[in-house]
Amino acid sequence: MNPIRHIYVHIPFCARICPYCAFYKDLLDRSQTWRFSEALLRDLDQECATFALSTETIYFGGGTPTALTTSQLEFLLGGFHRRLDLSSLAECTIEANPGSVSARKAALLRKLGVTRVSLGVQSWNDELLKVLGREHNSHQAEESFHILRTAGFANISVDLMFGLPGQTIEQWKFTLEKTIALQPDHISAYCLTYEEDTEFFMRHARGELRQDTDADAAFFEMAMSVLEEAGYEQYEISNYAHPGFASVHNRAYWLGKDFLGIGPSAFSTIGMQRWQNVCDYRSYADRVLCGQSPRGFSENLTNEMKRSERIALSLRMREGIAGSELKHFGRETEELISLGLLRKSNGNFLLTRKGRNLADSVAEAFL
Ligand code: SF4
Known part of the structure; x- marks a missing residue:
């Protein structure tokens, strides 16, 4: 088996729970974070004993x-350095929330080999940040960005959201322009979705919040135009980067490469096997610290499942999907081309600009 090159590490603590968030997370409990950090390293030890690793990317999400405190980050990242051969490491990303970035923490992360920070700004409008239940305001977000640059980070992603309750197209334009003015190297822009088991989902079901697909399409169109005009290449539907700054880790994931997940709720896909660790950080730590496996759900993948995923993910990328992957879908492909959603270029099929707005429906045609 080839060595695994990509590692995702899930750290579930949040100072406050955002009402739209469907990720596995829990309120920050300082009495648990040391034990949790030890469990992550023990989990890594178990996986190192099972798989050959030649780490190219690590993503702390x-x-x-x-x-985590600076001492806990030092313990954790230092532990990764001691356990892994990082001589081929191309990218080490950490997600950061404005408000939890200090100059001391930023300097430490640089020292510990983090090369890329993904900063969860979401919006530069304070009212919308309150609607999203975020703990930071736009001033803190800007300060955090400058702290990261001053610490020497040459690869910063700013994460944005659109389609927010009450958001106007002018507010979105302002957010895009303000982001561009800071010149981050990478920008992610995701549409708000109403995910099950979230407060926003309940409010949506009660009719208090509603999704306006026409407005969402207009926000998306604007993001593509404004960001491309500013020199950011849309290398994946929701991700834009200056040349050379596409996320190596995320591209590996979208290209269907094997990856190993460490931490509660983290998924791993290796060969034809996929599993997810338990979605509860306390039982995750209990299991790992007494030498048990943290795996919860697991499944065997079929070639059919892998092909469907590959099609859906590749279609979202700028280079599209190889024609050979769609050879059994002649009728569907022709139909999507005649609808102006798909086009062919150098043997690959790519979404058109119109198709990018309907990417999920296009992918469904190949299920
Ligand atoms: S959106 Fe981010 S900060 Fe908010 S609850 Fe989810 S993981 Fe935590």
Whole structure:
């Protein structure tokens, strides 16, 4: 088996729970974070004993990884350095929330080999940040961005959201322009979705919040135009980067490469096997610290499942999907081309600009 090159680490703690968030997370409990950090390293030990690793990318996501203290981050990242051969490491990303970034923490992360920070700004409008239940305001977000640059981070992503309750197209334009003015190297822009088991989902079901697909399409159109005009290449439907700054880790995931997940709720896909660790950080730590496996759900993948995923993910990328992958879908492909949603270029099929707005429906045609 080839060595695994991509590692995702899930740190579920958040200082406050956002009402739209469907990720596995829990309120920050300082009495648990040391034990949890030890469990992550023990989990890594178990996986190192099972799989050959030749780490090219590591992604610390959450939750809010920067909710850990500087000593805990030092312990954790130092532990990764001691356990892994990082001589081929191309990218080490950490997600950060404005408000949990201090100059001391930023300097430490640089020292510990983090090369990329994904900063969860979401909006530069304070009213909308309150609607989203975020703990930061736009001033803190800007300060955090400058702190990261001053600490020497040459690869910063700003994460944005659109389609927010009450958001106007002018507010979205302002958010895009303000982001561009800061010159981050990468920008993610996701449409708000109403996910089950969230407060927003309940409010949506009660009719208090509603999704306006026409407005969402207009926000998306604006993001594509404004960001491309500013020199950001849309290398994936929701991700834009200056040349050379596409996320290596996320591209590996979208290209269907194997990856190993460490931490509660983290997914791993290796060969034809996929599993998810338990979605509860206390039982995750209990299991790992007494030498048991943290795996909860697991499944065997079929070639059919892998192909459907590959089609859906590749279609979202700028280079599209190889024609050979769609050879059994001649009728569907022709139909999508005649609808102006798909086009062919150098043997690959790519979404058109119109198709990018309907990417999920296009992918469904190949299920
Ligand atoms: S900070 Fe991020 S992970 Fe935490 S609740 Fe908010 S959106 Fe979810």
